[in-house]
Amino acid sequence: MSKQPKTNEKEGLKNKKGKIENVSILYSRLEKGGLDYVKKQKNYLTFSAIFPIYTIIIQIINLIFIFQLEVMKPPVGPNPGGPDLFDIISPILIFLVISLFTIIICAFLIKWRCLLNRYEKQSNDLREESSMQEYGDYSIGTVSLTQIFYDIIRNMEKIRIIFVILVFFFIFNSIWFIRFFFVRLEQIAPIHPPPIQQHFTVILNFISQISLILYLLFQWRHFHQWNKKLKELKTFEKKIFEELDL
Amino acid sequence: MSEKSKYRTTNIIIQTILEGILRTERNKPNQRKGIIKSHLIKYSSLKTATAEKYLAKMEKAGYITSHEESWGERKINIYKITPIGRERYEWFVKINMELEKL
Numbered sequence: 001m002s003k004q005p006k007t008n009e010k011e012g013l014k015n016k017k018g019k020i021e022n023v024s025i026l027y028s029r030l031e032k033g034g035l036d037y038v039k040k041q042k043n044y045l046t047f048s049a050i051f052p053i054y055t056i057i058i059q060i061i062n063l064i065f066i067f068q069l070e071v072m073k074p075p076v077g078p079n080p081g082g083p084d085l086f087d088i089i090s091p092i093l094i095f096l097v098i099s100l101f102t103i104i105i106c107a108f109l110i111k112w113r114c115l116l117n118r119y120e121k122q123s124n125d126l127r128e129e130s131s132m133q134e135y136g137d138y139s140i141g142t143v144s145l146t147q148i149f150y151d152i153i154r155n156m157e158k159i160r161i162i163f164v165i166l167v168f169f170f171i172f173n174s175i176w177f178i179r180f181f182f183v184r185l186e187q188i189a190p191i192h193p194p195p196i197q198q199h200f201t202v203i204l205n206f207i208s209q210i211s212l213i214l215y216l217l218f219q220w221r222h223f224h225q226w227n228k229k230l231k232e233l234k235t236f237e238k239k240i241f242e243e244l245d246l
Numbered sequence: 247m248s249e250k251s252k253y254r255t256t257n258i259i260i261q262t263i264l265e266g267i268l269r270t271e272r273n274k275p276n277q278r279k280g281i282i283k284s285h286l287i288k289y290s291s292l293k294t295a296t297a298e299k300y301l302a303k304m305e306k307a308g309y310i311t312s313h314e315e316s317w318g319e320r321k322i323n324i325y326k327i328t329p330i331g332r333e334r335y336e337w338f339v340k341i342n343m344e345l346e347k348l
Binding site (some may be wrong): 025027030033034036037145146149153232233234236237240243245246 | 253254256268271273288300303306332336337339341343
């Protein structure tokens, strides 16, 4: 009879100890998972910025090629026209739009990197300081994981809108590619066999179009997951709001 | 304020407060649990009146608990997180991690 309460007491102590350990490791576990996720989002943004850089290079090559066609156009003959305004304006427009998209993504990346570095630095400093204090203090401007998460959400919501606009420009780019290389080039290129540069430009543009489709599929998958997540977050936010009776 | 931004603003504040308590407890695992009210308000970057409104609501909802302690001649309020509060913060992080296993 006397042994039973002692065993229960021992088990109680063991459970209590386990609970305390859980509390102290919970934030570390969540922080590690959260920071891994933030790094994954950073990788996504890096990839999103690399592909448009390739497209920007292609547009520069296209503009050089069009400029050469304009210079090389025969003064008289069956093809005296040279490239028209649509031929020239389209690569410039696509170049500008994609450059802007890349700059925005790079700005987000730099901002995140700064925020993350600040969080990690503050986290280390706080641990050292807290070990000497009874109750840990925080300075104004301490970066929180919640702040980083919501920064990602806000940026992703912006990127999602920009991406929809970008899709229209990518479609415009594809129409330009088909029109220019399969219809216009025959009309404006010099009569003699096309130079190697022309083949090179066509191949690069063709690769760009294929990559574009793959890039769009990748982005579509990414935003599909994001839409699901945002829906879930909205439900969660509503639940918290209701629970707090605000 | 739209419904979406109303829910969002509230959630940012709530999660930051919960995180502030959890982060403090992680930073000093072998010491006394909890965080002083003024430190928590500083961590959340809120005005005192706003913070007090949210802290009272969170206490009522069972996310946090508070008690008074003597600090020399002064009295200080200490806030601690409850299992419900921990669960809500964990849930929030899980959603952000795209429902991956923690």
